[in-house]
Amino acid sequence: MSLSEIYLQDCERQGWQPDVNHQLALQQLEKIFETSQGFLAKIFKSPKPLGGYIWGEVGRGKTYIMDLFFNHIALNRKVRYHFTDFMQLVHQQLFDHKGDLIKTAKALRQAYDLICLDEFQVTEIADAMILARLFQTLFAQGIYFVTTSNTAPDDLYQGGLHHDRFAPFIPILKTNLEIIHLDSQNNIDYRRLDAQGVHHFKPETYAHLRDRFIQQLDKEDKIGLTFVIHQRSIHFPEASQTTLWVDFKDICEVAYGAAEYQAIAKQVKEVFLVNVPLLTAEHRDSAHRFITLIDCLYDEGVQLHLHAADAPDRLYQDHKHPLLPFERTASRLVQMEAQNLR
Numbered sequence: 001m002s003l004s005e006i007y008l009q010d011c012e013r014q015g016w017q018p019d020v021n022h023q024l025a026l027q028q029l030e031k032i033f034e035t036s037q038g039f040l041a042k043i044f045k046s047p048k049p050l051g052g053y054i055w056g057e058v059g060r061g062k063t064y065i066m067d068l069f070f071n072h073i074a075l076n077r078k079v080r081y082h083f084t085d086f087m088q089l090v091h092q093q094l095f096d097h098k099g100d101l102i103k104t105a106k107a108l109r110q111a112y113d114l115i116c117l118d119e120f121q122v123t124e125i126a127d128a129m130i131l132a133r134l135f136q137t138l139f140a141q142g143i144y145f146v147t148t149s150n151t152a153p154d155d156l157y158q159g160g161l162h163h164d165r166f167a168p169f170i171p172i173l174k175t176n177l178e179i180i181h182l183d184s185q186n187n188i189d190y191r192r193l194d195a196q197g198v199h200h201f202k203p204e205t206y207a208h209l210r211d212r213f214i215q216q217l218d219k220e221d222k223i224g225l226t227f228v229i230h231q232r233s234i235h236f237p238e239a240s241q242t243t244l245w246v247d248f249k250d251i252c253e254v255a256y257g258a259a260e261y262q263a264i265a266k267q268v269k270e271v272f273l274v275n276v277p278l279l280t281a282e283h284r285d286s287a288h289r290f291i292t293l294i295d296c297l298y299d300e301g302v303q304l305h306l307h308a309a310d311a312p313d314r315l316y317q318d319h320k321h322p323l324l325p326f327e328r329t330a331s332r333l334v335q336m337e338a339q340n341l342r
Helices: 003-014 020-036 039-044 062-072 083-096 101-111 131-140 169-176 206-219 258-267 281-299 326-340
Strands: 051-055 078-082 114-118 144-149 178-181 225-229 232-236 243-247 270-276 303-308
Touching: 003 020, 003 062, 020 051, 020 062, 020 178, 051 062, 062 078, 062 114, 062 144, 078 083, 083 101, 083 114, 083 258, 083 281, 101 131, 131 169, 206 243, 206 270, 206 303, 225 258, 258 281, 270 281, 281 326, 303 326
Parallel strands: 051 144, 051 178, 078 114, 114 144, 243 270, 270 303
Antiparallel strands: 225 232
16 A cells, blocks of 8 residues: 555545645655665665655644654664754764764664654754764665755755854755655645634733642642753752743753753653743844754643743744744644643
């Protein structure tokens, strides 16, 4: 059974309207894989492309398409990561291999034939500085990749520090992966369909959130939470074992990154995040951290209670310097709010 046929079965079972763009993307992925497994490919080793880079606006079904492909492709040596999780794995392996990219790539190749990466978005300089050499080495090892992103390859890491050192990564990506632009029929944001009952984001007052947090602490002991990441200790005093209260300035205006946010997201079940300001170009670093934090909380299914200066769609207000990933963040915040109301 083809991936398109499986997709149509999913649509019928879930009551979805089939989207021709989803079917075309699945057919492109299937064609890449069938070509890579063909007789000539086995003789002449892996042909180009070595997978697909699926990009498009938020909520267009990219993750669903990748996951359908991942779940039904006939490979045993495959793995799926969120991009930030994958980069944390890479940094750890580089540390273990004393910075040797070849050894790191070979270790990944020994474990996997296919790596799927969700939400490919470069925001951290530590990632940006190694991506060209890393992926050139991984592609040379013949590892297949399927990724999703809200950003076209040419727009990755726009305006980032030392962009000139990141820039060689873009042609490496475009040479080795099929670039698949995914849109949905009628420009639908499927993620927001899940929030149709919520007509607008309802701002929470600080006092109301504080009362709810205190009620939570009545059920658990206030112990504070300490995390040790890369031999660095960070402490949040306003916390129980599963619930965290934190001010924006204490989590997004300090030098934290994906490793810290992932540790938090894997530990707690509920986060009260307060005093989130309007974000502009002057807040670009903290806005990037906010994006990464929300990604980590969302991916781990953490319940978020947000006290912010405005609704998600209006939270980043510098139109002269747009922050491309923030559209995804706004969409996710709306969906998280909808889930809170259920």
